[in-house]
Amino acid sequence: MTKYLITGAGGFVGCLLLNHLGTRNEPKIEVLALDVRSPRTAFPAFPFSFRFEAINLQDKERLETAVATFKPDMLIHLAAMSSVAASWEDPTGCISNNTQIILNVLETVRLYCPRCRILAVGSAEVYNTGGRDEHSPPLVETSPLHSVNPYALGRQAQELIVKFYVEQFGLDIVSTRSFSHTGPGQGGHFAVAAFVQQLLNAKNSGEKTAVLKTGNTDLVRDFSDARDVVRAYDLLLLKGKSGEFYNVCSGRGVSLRKIIETAAGLLDLQTVITVDPARLRPNDPNYIIGSPEKLRTQTGWTATYLLEQTLRDMLAVR
Amino acid sequence: MTKYLITGAGGFVGCLLLNHLGTRNEPKIEVLALDVRSPRTAFPAFPFSFRFEAINLQDKERLETAVATFKPDMLIHLAAMSSVAASWEDPTGCISNNTQIILNVLETVRLYCPRCRILAVGSAEVYNTGGRDEHSPPLVETSPLHSVNPYALGRQAQELIVKFYVEQFGLDIVSTRSFSHTGPGQGGHFAVAAFVQQLLNAKNSGEKTAVLKTGNTDLVRDFSDARDVVRAYDLLLLKGKSGEFYNVCSGRGVSLRKIIETAAGLLDLQTVITVDPARLRPNDPNYIIGSPEKLRTQTGWTATYLLEQTLRDMLAVR
Numbered sequence: 138m139t140k141y142l143i144t145g146a147g148g149f150v151g152c153l154l155l156n157h158l159g160t161r162n163e164p165k166i167e168v169l170a171l172d173v174r175s176p177r178t179a180f181p182a183f184p185f186s187f188r189f190e191a192i193n194l195q196d197k198e199r200l201e202t203a204v205a206t207f208k209p210d211m212l213i214h215l216a217a218m219s220s221v222a223a224s225w226e227d228p229t230g231c232i233s234n235n236t237q238i239i240l241n242v243l244e245t246v247r248l249y250c251p252r253c254r255i256l257a258v259g260s261a262e263v264y265n266t267g268g269r270d271e272h273s274p275p276l277v278e279t280s281p282l283h284s285v286n287p288y289a290l291g292r293q294a295q296e297l298i299v300k301f302y303v304e305q306f307g308l309d310i311v312s313t314r315s316f317s318h319t320g321p322g323q324g325g326h327f328a329v330a331a332f333v334q335q336l337l338n339a340k341n342s343g344e345k346t347a348v349l350k351t352g353n354t355d356l357v358r359d360f361s362d363a364r365d366v367v368r369a370y371d372l373l374l375l376k377g378k379s380g381e382f383y384n385v386c387s388g389r390g391v392s393l394r395k396i397i398e399t400a401a402g403l404l405d406l407q408t409v410i411t412v413d414p415a416r417l418r419p420n421d422p423n424y425i426i427g428s429p430e431k432l433r434t435q436t437g438w439t440a441t442y443l444l445e446q447t448l449r450d451m452l453a454v455r
Numbered sequence: 456m457t458k459y460l461i462t463g464a465g466g467f468v469g470c471l472l473l474n475h476l477g478t479r480n481e482p483k484i485e486v487l488a489l490d491v492r493s494p495r496t497a498f499p500a501f502p503f504s505f506r507f508e509a510i511n512l513q514d515k516e517r518l519e520t521a522v523a524t525f526k527p528d529m530l531i532h533l534a535a536m537s538s539v540a541a542s543w544e545d546p547t548g549c550i551s552n553n554t555q556i557i558l559n560v561l562e563t564v565r566l567y568c569p570r571c572r573i574l575a576v577g578s579a580e581v582y583n584t585g586g587r588d589e590h591s592p593p594l595v596e597t598s599p600l601h602s603v604n605p606y607a608l609g610r611q612a613q614e615l616i617v618k619f620y621v622e623q624f625g626l627d628i629v630s631t632r633s634f635s636h637t638g639p640g641q642g643g644h645f646a647v648a649a650f651v652q653q654l655l656n657a658k659n660s661g662e663k664t665a666v667l668k669t670g671n672t673d674l675v676r677d678f679s680d681a682r683d684v685v686r687a688y689d690l691l692l693l694k695g696k697s698g699e700f701y702n703v704c705s706g707r708g709v710s711l712r713k714i715i716e717t718a719a720g721l722l723d724l725q726t727v728i729t730v731d732p733a734r735l736r737p738n739d740p741n742y743i744i745g746s747p748e749k750l751r752t753q754t755g756w757t758a759t760y761l762l763e764q765t766l767r768d769m770l771a772v773r
Contacts, residue, residue, distance in 0.1 A: 237551055297608060
């Protein structure tokens with residue numbers, strides 16, 4: 138019996154990860170799923186032993202009780218305030234939440250189950266992306282770091298904390314630098330899900346042309362399907378090297394405009410794009426493209442969804 | 456009228472800094488001194504307008520009220536859990552306290568007095584000191600960083616946070632990387648003060664030989680007199696460059712054994728040194744010597760106390 142503890146399990150990625158664990162056909166796992174509150178929709182019946190508990194990871198005592206009792210073999214830390222936009226509204230709230238919860242998780246593991254293997258999900262936002270353009274080589278794990286938003290800063294602090302717990306306390310932690318990802322079920326405060334929702338609204342209202350409110354659609358990002366991302370997380374937990382950081386990305390850049398056009402085409406819609414200043418973020422870099430080479434080489438991961446398929450699934454068109 | 460807010464004002468360095476501000480002969484300053492609790496001994500009468508308030512900087516609301524009301528022109532952030540030994544007892548307590556309080560201080564300044572000039576006191580513990588020996592050049596501000604104790608990790612996170620607030624919010628922050636310092640009034644949980652106390656106890660008991668309990672006395676450190684350190688802080692607040700980090704150090708290394716011998720000599724005592732395992736710290740580097748060149752060049756600071764004078768003053772011998 139392998140015991141998995143998953144933080145942030147009620148979120149978009151958490152739910153996909155639980156589904157993925159269910160498809161692996163290994164009945165001998167037991168999952169304790171944590172999130173700050175119960176998910177809006179009930180979890181489905183999983184083909185493994187499953188329990189959910191609502192715990193705020195800032196509440197160290199409740200976390201300690203849960204970990205000391207459950208004693209996980211594997212821990213996947215997905216929990217985080219993950220919106221860059223929201224991090225500008227409350228910089229200290231985001232920075233301190235995300236650093237405090239990784240500290241609490243690692244310290245609790247150190248005290249109660251120090252041999253537990255941990256996957257610490259992090260972000261490609263930590264990279265120095267200033268001045269990058271279409272000629273820049275993709276970001277690799279040794280590329281320089283530089284945080285230009287509060288969310289990124291919290292993630293960079295998380296990396297320092299993780300390295301410290303690996304080096305000083307011998308904890309077994311693999312980390313990701315996850316790039317953009319999307320898929321069915323993502324919340325509408327992320328760009329692609331917001332586009333999809335607006336396009337579906339127009340289609341359902343019988344419009345021929347969708348008028349979309351967007352941020353800067355010239356931005357080029359490296360998008361993966363979140364279902365591929367959770368497979369990467371599972372593989373990294375099994376095969377990643379402790380103390381190392383891994384890009385989780387497709388290696389391909391696509392502009393947000395191109396995503397809108399592709400999705401609109403699938404619904405047979407024309408589009409008119411209007412920029413909503415409230416959706417522009419400070420310091421949003423033009424190009425963020427990563428190299429998944431290290432992930433591929435060390436785990437055998439490859440992406441299985443092309444972006445068009447992801448959009449089809451989000452729009453529920455065939 | 457220049458208004459100074461000083462955090463950690465009740466500590467050893469805070470009290471020396473207040474004394475120093477009193478000697479500058481500038482009556483037109485007003486000081487609001489904060490500390491987590493009232494100091495054990497009352498503050499003397501200062502030749503400037505002075506008020507003390509007991510505030511835990513983790514209590515953001517009380518800090519905001521104090522800052523919004525006082526609206527300082529200058530802020531000297533001395534507050535921190537500053538014991539490396541204690542940081543090993545409670546890693547997350549130290550890391551999260553020291554990062555949370557700098558976040559609260561900077562965010563409060565950003566919201567209520569964004570033009571306030573700030574001195575953020577940090578530590579030379581952030582440097583990578585692994586493998587350094589008597590042939591290594593002194594540490595300069597561009598030397599690589601690597602935290603090997605929880606206290607250092609909190610200080611390294613503080614540096615990330617400071618850089619972020621300078622770059623993204625335009626705050627005016629000068630930072631120090633302070634090396635070891637000591638002087639009259641330092642608490643006995645720091646090495647030199649502990650030696651002095653043990654030597655004075657032996658002398659006062661009429662012993663000819665003092666039997667000292669110590670940690671590793673072969674360690675070489677760069678010691679300054681704390682009265683020189685507070686002058687450096689004052690000069691950096693006036694002349695340091697925003698966003699920059701400054702070593703505060705003497706440039707000279709001395710072994711802890713040599714300090715004990717010098718102090719014992721001043722009291723005419725022989726010494727027997729016994730190593731107390733409880734005073735050995737994990738990862739304590741052999742050599743930490745810094746270069747004060749940047750501080751000297753940019754502020755004109757020079758040390759005025761030689762170590763023997765510092766020890767004389769701590770032992771109260773002439």
